[in-house]
Amino acid sequence: MILILDDTFEERKADYPLSYLIDTKYRNIIEIVTHIKGNEINSLEKRVKISTCVACHRTIKFYGNSGNFLAREQNNRFFEKIEYFINIHKKPYISFSGSNNQTKELSASNLIINKRQFYYNLQGFLDYYLDNNEVEFKTLIYGKNWLGYDLAIIQSNIYYILNNHSNWRFLSEFQQKDTKLFSELQRFNQVASLFATAEEWEQYIIKEFNEICDLRSFLERIVKSYLKYGKYIYNL
Structure with missing residues (x-):
């Protein structure tokens, strides 16, 4: 399962070629979480643990119980906690953001990538995962013909x-x-x-x-x- 955490997904999905995600073969291997409350952070660890790979919007915003965005300091603490879950469970990690102008493969299990590039190449990434049962960052960096x-x-x-x-x-x-x-x-x-x-x-x-x-x-x-x-x- 590929876990994607992106608070902007619903409002921005029309900007990317993502219509294929309705296909059963993709729905079976991907989970996109768009709205996370602060009190749900600990339960999110279970999703991270069973995931093959986690991709997270670098500037993701979390919500309080009131439905409003959390203050920056508290938001940062929750983000660090998600990264902690990813690290302790040794999951391949993709950090994406529109402000990332340069893609960097920091290691075989850690990728920083532009958000548009991530979503435009996501289908090739998922197809490779379906065919080979493994994560290949190069499909995100270079596309399906990597x-x-x-x-x-x-x-x-x-x-x-x-x-x-x-x-x-x-x-x-x-x-x-x-x-x-x-x-x-x-x-x-x-x-x-x-x-x-x-x-x-x-x-x-x-x-x-x-x-x-x-x-x-x-x-x-x-x-x-x-x-x-x-x-x-x-x-x-």
Whole structure:
């Protein structure tokens, strides 16, 4: 279950593409809490405990029993208590706010993200959770085709190595003299899942793309395909 705590959700949900949330498959894995009274904070711990991940509006406002907003100091204490529950139960934590101009993955279990970016990429995040039964922050950071961004980083590392040996024209030369390139190429295949084994992948690229200019074009095609479609759509 993905738990979202957002006091602005009802008034702002029309600003985001969230109509899919009415589908049963999403309703079964997400709970959105929009109105929290101060005397409900302790009972909220149970929801945090059974959740897989918690996302919270960074400037969430809590209510008193009268229905009015709590004073800032008291509100801050309740917010700190929610973060305490998240920490003691070791839940992945997403903090979102419209004032967050820069997304930061503080750790594998702690993400700060802009609110609009969070809601625009939420469906891809939920789909990944449904398919893999695990939380992947990169789906929120980069969108549903996030693997393309991972591949682009590895591609950049590969090009850096190639540029340092611009006088070598063939991949087979690197095989004999520089193992760093093949380590990065293996990482590329592990992310793209093009071949089941490292040996098959290495044999294929040496046979089909031994010339460096051809290899560059091939890697570029893979990255562009993943960025646009989330997979490699061409035949190998």
